[in-house]
Amino acid sequence: MSTVSITAVNFVLAPQYNYVDSYKDTFENTSVERGLDSLFSLELMGLTEEETFSDFERKKVKEFQNSVVIENQCYYVKLPWWEDKIGKVPSNYSVALAVLNRVFNKLEKENKYREYLDVFLEQEREGIVERIVVTREEYEKYVWIPHRPVYKTEEQSTTKVRPVFNCSSKPKGGISINEAAYPGVNLMGNLLQLLLHFRSNDIMRTVIHKMNAPKENFYVDNLIKTGNVPENLVQLYTNVVKRLEEGHFDLRSCSSNREELRHKIEKDGRMPQHHSQYEKVLGYNYDTKSDSLSLAKTDSDSGANTKRRILAAVAAHFDPLSLCVPVTIRGRIFISELWKAGLGWAETVTSTQQKSWQSLSKDFFSAQFLHLSKKVPVRGLYSKPGFIL
Known part of the structure; x- marks a missing residue:
């Protein structure tokens, strides 16, 4: 049986939970079945309960924030620990x-x-x-x-x-x-909210000063900001570069769908150093010139013949916006059917199931070549929004 790599199964093997997983240290990272719940989770669709922080959590976060210092253009922080452990x-x-x-x-x-x-x-x-x-x-x-x-x-x-x-x-x-280690509270931005904001024509509200950007503009270390005012985007780019340099971080990967801003970024030597026509935006491929989105290229694994390999292939197609839901939902239904059939993870599927998967995998493969407009008109605004990432 071939080994399933973490890059092949994408979100299922490395989900970003909004809760503490007490079993994460018990199972191996390559255990596909451990991430099965994320494939059908409401969190993947952006439906999460509002989080509340305890006084203890607020105290720990405050202690961590107070420990951050900059010396000789380098950040130093004190890691938070459980003192009794x-x-x-x-x-x-x-x-x-x-x-x-x-x-x-x-x-x-x-x-x-x-x-x-x-x-x-x-x-x-x-x-x-x-x-x-x-x-x-x-x-x-x-x-x-x-x-x-x-x-x-x-x-x-x-x-x-x-x-x-x-x-x-x-x-x-x-x-x-x-x-x-004290894991801290979940400060992760809402992925679905950020993607929807990315696709909207919402005008930039304010110029970000020293990267004090609202939480909804970040996902881990990815900053994405949209706006219809090119001058504001240029100012944002300048502020981001300046702020990162204060911590001795060299911004090397920055892009925009605005030609004037791309020219400045390229002149500064900060354009992404790859030969692909696409940029990666929160799991999707984005063409800055055509202003279109598509699914990231993945291996559809038409030869998959076990529940484990089929699950890995289905989960590899990351589509939180459900742009290709007519195809991806069929993958989830097929996984459910395999589950009901009582098949083991490494057990070979039947010939009928194999043919069904081969047909479905062709649609998964074709879905990667669908290009959809990034722009979604909001509140009567139809101009092409600029953005920086």
Whole structure:
């Protein structure tokens, strides 16, 4: 049975929950069935309950905010911990060493070790990571963070390989760094709200000063702002660059559907360094010149013959706006039918089910080539809105 990678199943293997998942450290990241609920979740459609924060949560957030300082153009923060747990995290040296050996042997076999090593050497040169000196006798006194490489194949990706760190690593009977860390409250912007705002002709309300942008304009580290006033977008771009430079962050990927702003971004050397005609906008492909949206290109896996592989293929088509719902809803219905049939995750589907999936996978493949206008007229405004991302 082939291994299902995290990039293949997209949102199902890495969902952004609005609640604490107490089982996340129990199951492997490659456990597709763990993310099954997100495929049918109301959160995926933007239907969530209004969040309320306790006094304790507000206190922890305030403590974290107060710990942020800028020194020598670098940000320094104090990580929030559960005080009664952090001192009990044991050394996981033997576990980390086993992971290291496994990753090293695989990279050597695939002739990718040097490529992966260069990532860390580059980060060291840029001051992102630093070396520490630890004698062999002290190995068991430290907590180590195992890591492995993840490869990106999208054209828009300028970093094709990057390390992913596993802070859930722990020896048997111990607790991990993740368990000792205070997870904080959910400050994630509403993905559906941001996408709808992105498609609207809403005029920019105010010029953002020093990147103090409203929460609804951010999703993790992605800032997307629409507006019909090009001058405001240029000012926003200038403020963003200035604000990031204060923290020694070099803005390298910025774009717009406004020709005048794209020209300034390109002159500054901050246009995305890839050869694709599309930009990635919250999971969708966006063509800045035609002002159109399409689904991100994924492998429809027409040869999938188990429930696990079919689920991975269905979930790979990320479409929170339901632009292609006539196709994607059929995928969810098909998964439901496989579930009702009582098939195991690795069990081969019947020939009839296989033919149904092959037909459906063709529609999934074709859906990727549908281009829909980004613009959605709102309140009588029909001019093409400019935006910056």
